Amino acid sequence: xxxxxxxxxxxxxxxxxxxxxxxxxxxxxxxxxxxxxxxxxxxxxxxxxxxxxxxxxxxxxxxxxxxxxxxxxxxxxxxxxxxxxxxxxxxxxxxxxxxxxxxxxxxxxxxxxxxxxxxxxxxxxxxxxxxxxxxxxxxxxxxxxxxxxxxxxxxxxxxxxxxxxxxxxxxxxxxxxxxxxxxxxxxxxxxxxxxxxxxxxxxxxxxxxxxxxxxxxxxxxxxxxxxxxxxxxxxxxxxxxxxxxxxxxxxxxxxxxxxxxxxxxxxxxxxxxxxxxxxxxxxxxxxxxxxxxxxxxxxxxxxxx
Amino acid sequence: xxxxxxxxxxxxxxxxxxxxxxxxxxxxxxxxxxxxxxxxxxxxxxxxxxxxxxxxxxxxxxxxxxxxxxxxxxxxxxxxxxxxxxxxxxxxxxxxxxxxxxxxxxxxxxxxxxxxxxxxxxxxxxxxxxxxxxxxxxxxxxxxxxxxxxxxxxxxxxxxxxxxxxxxxxxxxxxxxxxxxxxxxxxxxxxxxxxxxxxxxxxxxxxxxxxxxxxxxxxxxxxxxxxxxxxxxxxxxxxxxxxxxxxxxxxxxxxxxxxxxxxxxxxxxxxxxxxxxxxxxxxxxxxxxxxxxxxxxxxxxxxxxxxxxxxxxxxxxxxxxxxxxxxxxxxxxxxxxxxxxxxxxxxxxxxxx
Numbered sequence: 001x002x003x004x005x006x007x008x009x010x011x012x013x014x015x016x017x018x019x020x021x022x023x024x025x026x027x028x029x030x031x032x033x034x035x036x037x038x039x040x041x042x043x044x045x046x047x048x049x050x051x052x053x054x055x056x057x058x059x060x061x062x063x064x065x066x067x068x069x070x071x072x073x074x075x076x077x078x079x080x081x082x083x084x085x086x087x088x089x090x091x092x093x094x095x096x097x098x099x100x101x102x103x104x105x106x107x108x109x110x111x112x113x114x115x116x117x118x119x120x121x122x123x124x125x126x127x128x129x130x131x132x133x134x135x136x137x138x139x140x141x142x143x144x145x146x147x148x149x150x151x152x153x154x155x156x157x158x159x160x161x162x163x164x165x166x167x168x169x170x171x172x173x174x175x176x177x178x179x180x181x182x183x184x185x186x187x188x189x190x191x192x193x194x195x196x197x198x199x200x201x202x203x204x205x206x207x208x209x210x211x212x213x214x215x216x217x218x219x220x221x222x223x224x225x226x227x228x229x230x231x232x233x234x235x236x237x238x239x240x241x242x243x244x245x246x247x248x249x250x251x252x253x254x255x256x257x258x259x260x261x262x263x264x265x266x267x268x269x270x271x272x273x274x275x276x277x278x279x280x281x282x283x284x285x286x287x288x289x290x291x292x293x294x295x296x297x298x299x300x301x302x303x304x305x
Numbered sequence: 306x307x308x309x310x311x312x313x314x315x316x317x318x319x320x321x322x323x324x325x326x327x328x329x330x331x332x333x334x335x336x337x338x339x340x341x342x343x344x345x346x347x348x349x350x351x352x353x354x355x356x357x358x359x360x361x362x363x364x365x366x367x368x369x370x371x372x373x374x375x376x377x378x379x380x381x382x383x384x385x386x387x388x389x390x391x392x393x394x395x396x397x398x399x400x401x402x403x404x405x406x407x408x409x410x411x412x413x414x415x416x417x418x419x420x421x422x423x424x425x426x427x428x429x430x431x432x433x434x435x436x437x438x439x440x441x442x443x444x445x446x447x448x449x450x451x452x453x454x455x456x457x458x459x460x461x462x463x464x465x466x467x468x469x470x471x472x473x474x475x476x477x478x479x480x481x482x483x484x485x486x487x488x489x490x491x492x493x494x495x496x497x498x499x500x501x502x503x504x505x506x507x508x509x510x511x512x513x514x515x516x517x518x519x520x521x522x523x524x525x526x527x528x529x530x531x532x533x534x535x536x537x538x539x540x541x542x543x544x545x546x547x548x549x550x551x552x553x554x555x556x557x558x559x560x561x562x563x564x565x566x567x568x569x570x571x572x573x574x575x576x577x578x579x580x581x582x583x584x585x586x587x588x589x590x591x592x593x594x595x596x597x598x599x600x601x602x603x604x605x606x607x608x609x610x611x612x613x614x615x616x617x618x619x620x621x622x623x624x625x626x627x628x629x630x631x632x633x634x635x636x637x638x639x640x641x642x643x644x645x646x647x648x649x650x651x652x653x654x655x656x657x658x
Contacts, residue, residue, distance in 0.1 A: 059374070062401050067367045074364035191360070205306065224359050227328060253317030257324050258360065265363040266336035269399040277330055284320070284327070291316040295309040302306075 021109055022117045029121020030128075032094070033087055038125070041079055045133050048075050049140050061148045065175045066268055068144060072137040073184055073264040076130060080192035083126050085220065088199035089212035091118045101305065112297040119200050119293060126192045134185045138177055145176030175270070183273050184264040190285040191261035195220055197292030198256060204300040223258035226251050256288055335398055348391045357395060366395035370402065373409070382414040386445065393453065400460055403453030407463075411446025411470045415439050443474050464488035465498055472501070478508035496527065500534060507537045517541045524603070532637050539605040542573065549574035550581055562592070569599035573606065580613075590614055604638040607631055612643075615650050625650055 052071035059067070095101035104114055152168045153160075199216040206212040233240050233248035260281065263273050331337050349357065349365070357365045373388035389406035396402060418434040425431030447470055453463045468484035471477040485502035488494055503523050506516040516537075524530060524538050549558065555578060561567055562575035576592035579585045593610040596602050607627055614624035628647055631638050639647075 060401065063370065063405075066363075066399070066401070067370070070364045070367040074361050077360060221355075221359060227324075228358075230325075231328075252321055253314055257320075257328075260324060260327055260331070262360040262362070263331075263336060265360075265396065266331075266334070266398075268363045269396050271335045271398065273334060273336070274330075277327065277334065280323075280327055284323070287316070287320060291313065295313050298309040298312065299306055 016110070017113065022113050022120060025104070025109075025114060025117020026120035026124055029091065029118050030124045033121065033125045036090075038083065038087070039129070039132075041129070042132055042136070045075050045079065046136055048072075049137055053140050053144055061152075061172055062175050064148070065141070065145065065172075068141060069181070069264075069268045072133070072141075073188065073268065076133045076137070076185070077188045077191070077264065079133065080126050080130055080188050081195050081220065083129060084122065084192040084196035085199045085216045086213055087122050087125060088119075088196045089203055089206075089209050089216065091122065091200075092203045093209045093212075096305070105305065111301050112293075115200065115204075115296050115300055116293055119196060119289070122196050122200075123193055126196065127189060130185060130189050130192075134182075138181070141177045141181075145172055148172050148176075180267055180272060183278055184267045186278065187261050187263045187281065190281060191258055193285055194256050194258065194261070194288045194292075197289045197296075198223075201292045201296045201299070204296045204303065219255055220258060222251065223256045224262075225259075226255045227257050227259040260284065348387060362395055366392050366399070366402070369395065370405070373405070377409055377413060380417055382409075382417065382442070385409050385414065389449070393449070397453070397456040400453070400457055400462060403449055403457070403463055404466060406449040407446045407453075407466050407470075410442045410449060411474060414442040415446075415474060418442065443470055446470055459491055459493075461488040461491035461494035461498060464491065465494075465501075468501065468505075472505060478505045481505040482509060496529070499523075500527075500529075500531065504533055504537055507541060513541060513544065517545065530637075535603065535605065535637050538603055542570065542603070543577075545570065546574040546577040547581070550577035553578075555583070569596045569602040569606070572596045572599070573602075586613060586616065590617070590620070604631060604635040608638050608643070612646065615646070621650060621654055625654055625656070 049068065049072050052068050092101070095104075101114075105111065149169055149172050152172070153165055156164060156168075195216065198219050199212060202215045202219070203209075203212045206215065229248045230252045233245050263281075267273065328337065353365045353368065356362075369388050369392040373385050373392060376382075376384035376388060386406075386409070389402070389409055393399075393402040393406050418438045422431045422435035422439065425434065447467055450463045450467045450470075454460070457463060464484050465488040468481045468488060471484060472481035475481075482502055482505035485498055485505055489499035489502055500523060503516070503519045506512055506519055509516065520534065520537050520541055523534055527534075553561075553574070558571075558575040558578050561571040564571070572592060573596050576589050576596060579592060580589035590610065590613050593606065593613060597607045597610045608631055611624045611627040611631070614620040614627070617624075625647075628639070628643075628650070632647070
C-alpha cells in the first residue's frame with residue numbers, strides 16, 4: 001500500500017466523533033486532577049460533619065438532624081462548586097503549560113472532543129467527590145439517628161409500650177436518612193456541572209486562570225440572583241421602566257439560573273420534590289452543558305494556540 | 306465569538322419560559338418560601354445575606370439558630386428575638402424555628418423577667434418587669450406563632466402553643482379553649498388537644514352547659530377517662546346538682562328524681578338538696594345510694610356516698626368496704642387527701658394498717 005492509499009485508509013477509519021477518545025481524555029483529566037491531591041478536602045469535610053454531629057447535642061433531635069443536614073449539604077455544595085470552577089479554570093492553562101495540549105491536538109483529535117473530554121473529566125471528579133461526601137454524610141446521619149433513638153428509648157419510662165417506641169422511631173427516622181436526600185445530592189451535582197460548563201466557556205477566551213475563576217464566580221453569584229431580579233422587575237412590571245426590565249431580561253438571558261438548583265433548603269425543612277421536577281432539572285442541566293460545550297468549542301476552535 | 310454570543314443569547318431566550326415554569330412549580334411545592342426583602346438585609350450580616358442568596362439559606366438559618374441559642378444562654382433576650390425572627394423568616398416552613406421563637410419569648414424570656422419581678426417585689430423594677438415586660442413577651446410569643454401559622458396553616462402545634470400561652474401564662478380559658486379547638490380540628494392533632502379544649506371549656510364562666518356536653522361526650526365515648534376528665538365531670542355535675550338543689554323546691558326535685566324517665570342527675574340534685582338545704586344526711590345517703598347504684602353514674606358518686614356513710618358509726622364498716630373497693634377498681638376516684646381520711650376510718654374501725 002502506497003503512502004497516499006495508507007493516508008486515505010486512515011482518514012476513512014478516523015471517526016469525526018469518537019466517545020472512546022473523549023473518554024480517554026476524561027480519564028486522563030480525572031487522573032491529572034486527582035494527582036493534585038484534591039481529595040484531601042475530604043478530611044475537612046469529615047471534620048465538619050463530625051463536628052456538627054458532636055457539638056449540637058443540646059437541641060431537639062429535629063434541630064440536631066437539621067443542623068447536620070445543613071452543614072453537610074452546605075459543605076458539599078461549596079466543595080463541589082469550588083471544584084467545578086477552580087478545577088475547570090486550571091485545565092486548559094495547565095495543559096498549555098505542560099505542552100500536553102499541543103501533543104493531543106497534533107493528533108487527529110478534534111478540539112470539540114478535547115473540550116468535551118476535559119468537561120467529562122471534571123464532572124467525573126465532581127461526581128466522585130460528591131459520592132464520597134454523600135457516603136460520609138449518610139453514614140454519620142444514620143449513626144446519629146440511631147443514637148438519638150437509643151437515647152430516647154433509654155429516657156422512656158419502663159412501662160413504655162412498643163407503640164410508643166415505634167412512634168419515636170418513625171418521628172426520628174422521618175427527619176433523618178430519607179431517600180429524598182439523594183435528590184438533594186443530585187441537585188448539588190447538577191449545579192456544580194453547570195458551574196463547570198460556565199468555567200469551561202470562560203477559560204476558552206480567558207487570558208489567565210485567575211480571570212477564569214473570578215469571572216466564573218461572578219457569573220455564579222449573579223446566576224443565583226438573576227431569578228430574583230426577573231421576579232422583581234417583571235411581576236410588578238408597571239412599576240419599572242422598560243429599560244430596567246430590558247436589563248433584567250438581558251441578565252436572565254445571559255446568565256444561567258443557579259437558583260433553580262437550590263432544592264436542599266426545602267429538602268432539609270421537610271419539603272418533597274416531585275420526580276417530574278427533578279427530571280426537568282436534569283434535562284435543563286443537559287441543555288446548559290450542551291450549549292456551553294458548543295459555545296466553548298466555537299471560541300476554542302478559532303483560538304490561536 | 307459573535308456566533309457564540311448569538312447562540313448563548315438564543316439558548317437563553319429558549320430556556321427562560323421553561324425556567325419560569327419550573328420556578329412556579331418550585332413555588333407551588335414550597336421550595337421558594339423566602340425572598341430577601343429590605344428587612345432581612347438589615348438583620349443579616351453581609352456574609353450571611355450573600356450566603357442565603359447563594360444557595361446556603363438553610364445553613365445560614367442553622368447558623369442564626371445557633372446564634373439565638375448562644376444569646377439565650379447569655380439571657381440577651383433582644384438578640385434572641387432578632388435571631389429567632391431571622392431564622393424563622395429564612396425557613397418559614399420549618400415548624401421548629403417558629404416553635405423555638407415562641408418558646409424563647411413566652412417561656413424563657415417571660416420566666417427570666419418573672420424571676421426579676423419576684424426579686425424586686427413592689428419597687429419600680431419589679432412592677433415594670435411584671436406589668437410591662439412579661440405581658441409583652443407573651444404577646445411576642447403569640448405573634449411569632451401567628452406568623453408561623455401564615456406559612457403553616459395546617460400545623461396544629463403552633464395553634465396548640467398559642468392555646469398553651471393563654472392557658473398556662475395568661476389564665477384566659479376562653480382564648481385557650483378557642484385555640485385548642487382550632488388545633489384539635491387539624492389533621493395531625495392528637496386526641497389530648499381536644500381533651501385540653503374540653504378542660505378549658507369547663508373553666509369558662511357561663512359556658513357550663515356546653516362544657517358539660519363536651520366533657521360528658523368524652524367521658525362516655527372517648528374510651529380514655531383521664532384524671533382531669535374525671536375531675537372536670539365531677540365538678541360540672543356537682544355544680545349542676547347544687548344549682549338545681551338551690552333553685553328548685555323539694556317537691557319539684559323529688560318529682561323529677563322519681564319520675565319514670567329520670568336519670569341519675571335528677572336523683573343527684575335531689576340528694577344535694579337533702580344534704581345542703583334540708584341537712585337530712587340519712588335521707589341524702591339513701592338517695593345517693595340510688596345514684597351510686599345507677600350504672601351510668603360515674604365512680605365519684607360512690608366516693609361521696611362512702612364518706613357520707615363514714616360519718617355514721619353504724620355505716621362506717623360498709624363505707625370502708627366501698628372505699629377499699631373504689632381504691633382497687635377506680636383508683637382515680639379517690640384523691641390524695643382521701644387517703645388520710647381512709648386511714649382515720651381504719652383506725653376508728655380498729656383495722657390494722
